[in-house]
Each structure stands twice: as structure tokens, then as C-alpha cells.
Amino acid sequence: MLRGIRAALPELDLIRVQDTSFSGVTDEQLLEEAARQGAVLLTHDVKTIPKYAYARIHAGLAMPGVIEIPQDAPIGEAIAELVIYLGAGIPDDFANQVKYLLTG
Numbered sequence: 001m002l003r004g005i006r007a008a009l010p011e012l013d014l015i016r017v018q019d020t021s022f023s024g025v026t027d028e029q030l031l032e033e034a035a036r037q038g039a040v041l042l043t044h045d046v047k048t049i050p051k052y053a054y055a056r057i058h059a060g061l062a063m064p065g066v067i068e069i070p071q072d073a074p075i076g077e078a079i080a081e082l083v084i085y086l087g088a089g090i091p092d093d094f095a096n097q098v099k100y101l102l103t104g
Contacts, residue, residue, distance in 0.1 A: 001069075004079035009087050027052045035062035040094045042082070044071045050098045057096045065094025073102045 006014060017023055022033055027048050034041045035056070043049050046068050056063040067085065069078050081101045 008083040040065040066098045
């Protein structure tokens with residue numbers, strides 16, 4: 001999926017958590033680092049990340065945004081929708097929000 005997004009939006013600054021020193025940290029730590037970097041988090045973790053993202057919002061902490069992508073989402077559809085979201089959006093469009101892709 002990452003390759004498809006990069007092909008459509010080569011100017012987008014995108015990294016995988018698995019390729020950083022943050023691989024394996026808690027969800028709270030990951031969201032804290034995303035906030036520190038001002039990075040929108042793309043995730044398949046629909047069970048716990050939203051809970052912690054909303055907790056940050058309610059606590060008045062920075063939360064640059066989360067985009068949830070179901071694990072079983074068709075890759076082509078997910079890429080197409082992400083390209084629209086990320087290509088047309090600006091960072092403020094995602095601040096303090098959890099967006100769900102391909103939910104019907």
C-alpha cells in the first residue's frame with residue numbers, strides 16, 4: 001500500500017513505524033511522537049488507537065490526526081481513498097480527528 005501512495009503522491013513525507021525506533025512502543029507513546037512531529041498517523045489498529053487518540057483530544061493534548069484503514073480493506077480502494085484524503089487535505093483538516101476509510 002505504501003508504494004501505491006508514494007507513487008501517487010511522491011511529495012508526501014511518509015514513513016512506516018516499523019522502520020523507526022518507535023516500532024513496538026505503546027499506542028500512547030506512538031501518538032505522543034506523532035504529535036511531537038505533527039504527523040498524521042495511518043493505522044490498521046481500529047481497536048486501541050482511536051481510544052488513545054480520543055483520550056488525547058479530551059485531555060487537551062496535541063493530536064494531529066489518525067486515519068483508520070481496516071486490515072481487510074481492498075488495497076486499491078484504500079490507496080485511492082488515501083490519495084484523495086492526503087492529496088487534497090492540509091494538516092489542519094486532520095487535527096483532533098479520527099477518520100475511518102472504507103466504512104461503507
